[in-house]
Structures are given as structure tokens and as C-alpha cells.
Amino acid sequence: MWFVCLTLIGVSAPVAFAAEPIRIISFGAHPDDCDLGAGGLAAKYAARGDKVKFVSLTNGDAGHQSQHGDELAKRRRAEAQEAGRRIGIEYEVLDNHDGKLLPTLEVREQVIREIRQWKADIVIAPRPNDYHPDHRYTGVLVQDASYMVIVPNLVPDTPPLPRNPIFLYYSDRFTRPQPFQADIVISIDDVFDKKINMLDAHVSQFYEWLPWTEGKLEQVPKDAAERKKWLATSMRGARELQPEWRQALTKRYGAQAEHIQHAEAFEITEYGHQPSEQEIRDLFPFFPEMAKSSRRSSE
Numbered sequence: 001m002w003f004v005c006l007t008l009i010g011v012s013a014p015v016a017f018a019a020e021p022i023r024i025i026s027f028g029a030h031p032d033d034c035d036l037g038a039g040g041l042a043a044k045y046a047a048r049g050d051k052v053k054f055v056s057l058t059n060g061d062a063g064h065q066s067q068h069g070d071e072l073a074k075r076r077r078a079e080a081q082e083a084g085r086r087i088g089i090e091y092e093v094l095d096n097h098d099g100k101l102l103p104t105l106e107v108r109e110q111v112i113r114e115i116r117q118w119k120a121d122i123v124i125a126p127r128p129n130d131y132h133p134d135h136r137y138t139g140v141l142v143q144d145a146s147y148m149v150i151v152p153n154l155v156p157d158t159p160p161l162p163r164n165p166i167f168l169y170y171s172d173r174f175t176r177p178q179p180f181q182a183d184i185v186i187s188i189d190d191v192f193d194k195k196i197n198m199l200d201a202h203v204s205q206f207y208e209w210l211p212w213t214e215g216k217l218e219q220v221p222k223d224a225a226e227r228k229k230w231l232a233t234s235m236r237g238a239r240e241l242q243p244e245w246r247q248a249l250t251k252r253y254g255a256q257a258e259h260i261q262h263a264e265a266f267e268i269t270e271y272g273h274q275p276s277e278q279e280i281r282d283l284f285p286f287f288p289e290m291a292k293s294s295r296r297s298s299e
């Protein structure tokens, strides 16, 4: 909800109106990937009334040491929906098998439909270089959908978007063929607890499967409140602010940047709409300077 004082543009009385919400769709390979990369950002948008959807391209039916198949897929879908509910966003889990995702035309068309149906302004996905093949192919699939979302002759059952959205990558630690570039870094200090609460909904992952893969299962506290604290202090919960993100933080937060503890960083891909600095500030209305303008008044 935006309130704009029209006296600034020559109208005598202040008028309130609801501007269009910003629409964000975020893709992950597994139910919990989007949460780690953009859970804080999603919570910030959701708190403003913007529209966020997380989509997992696989059903997660391979990610556990003792459960598998339909039983695990059902559990993970329920965890994802609970995670989405906790921060007020939509969460969809597609029924492709975990560990077997391929960049097929069929899945590309699923991605095109999702982006079009959500009428996305911003699309977020992993980079196509990553240790996990499902992550890599999620990156490829979304990359292959960018541009095609505006082509009417493709996937004609779903109306095309009038213009290409901005496509972003989540942060990662991979350096070949090139390291992640932090173009947009958002402080999530104000929603860090919400992000942890969201991750906490993925019990099968953060308290069972991932600690098991790292030989740390014994470290997980049994008590629900204690394990959430443990999650918040673990690297996985924090996905810590990297020193190389500081420059982008300072650029938009000024002197406040040095006090920021938790952040999420994104790289702007070369394939979607290339935003100007003003568009970045309009679509990411979280920086201090944004208080003096609104998205609609700049259009």
C-alpha cells in the first residue's frame, strides 16, 4: 500500500491509493532452496503486501537418509507449504523427481507458465554452475525461459508477459567459470527471525537430512526451541554476509551499511530486462533513500 502526497505534483489534497504490488517468483530445485537464498527478501516483500511465490522444480523425494518416494515427497510438500505460510507467501512444489531433474522442453514450459501466470516483475533462480545437478539444471531451465516468456507463439495456452522481467541469481560460493557478483544486496536484519522460522518448517532437511550428510546429526538439539536457536547460529541458517558484498551494501545503505549483520545478495543476469538504478530502487524499496519516491509516481 502506497500513500503519495499529490500536493507535490500540483494536486491540492493528499490522496491515498493502492499501487500495484511488486510480483516476485523464485525457483529452487528442492523444497527449501528458495528459502535459503531469498527467504529474508520474500519476508520483506510479503510484509509490504507484495506478491511472492516460491516454486520447487522437484518434489524432494530423494533428500533423506531413511525416507523416500511418495512418503518423503508428501512430507516435504507439507513442510514447504508451512514455510510459505509462516512468512505469508505462496509455495508450490512441482512433481518432478529429486536428483533426476533434466533441462527438458517439458520442464522449461512448466517454468514459462509459472512466470507468466505470476505476472512476474522479478524472477530469481540459481546460477547454472553448482555442485548439485538439480541446482544446475534449475539455473539452465530458468535461463532458457527468460525471453521466451514474452514470445506469444510459445506455450500459447498461457498469455505472454508484456515485457521481460528482471532475472536474478541467488548468491553462491562457486568461482568457475566466474564468481558470483553481488549486484543487489539487501539487509535482512529486520526479518532474520522470520527467515529462521521459515527454515525451521523444513524439519526433514535442517534437523535430519543435512546434518546427517555432514556427520552432525548428534549435534541437533531434541527440544524444538533449542534446535531453532541452533539453526540460527549455524552457518546454514545464517548464510553469512560475505566481505565482498559490503561494497554494494554501502552503495545503497550509506553509513548504515556497517551495522548490517545479515543480508541476501543477488546478481542481475544478462538475459532479462536490465534495470536502471532508479528501477532497482523502485523494485527493491528497502533502501533508505526510497522513502521519498514511489514506484507509481516514477512511471
Ligand SMILES: [Zn+2]
Residues within 6 Å of the ligand: 029, 030, 033, 132, 135
Ligand atoms: Zn537444493
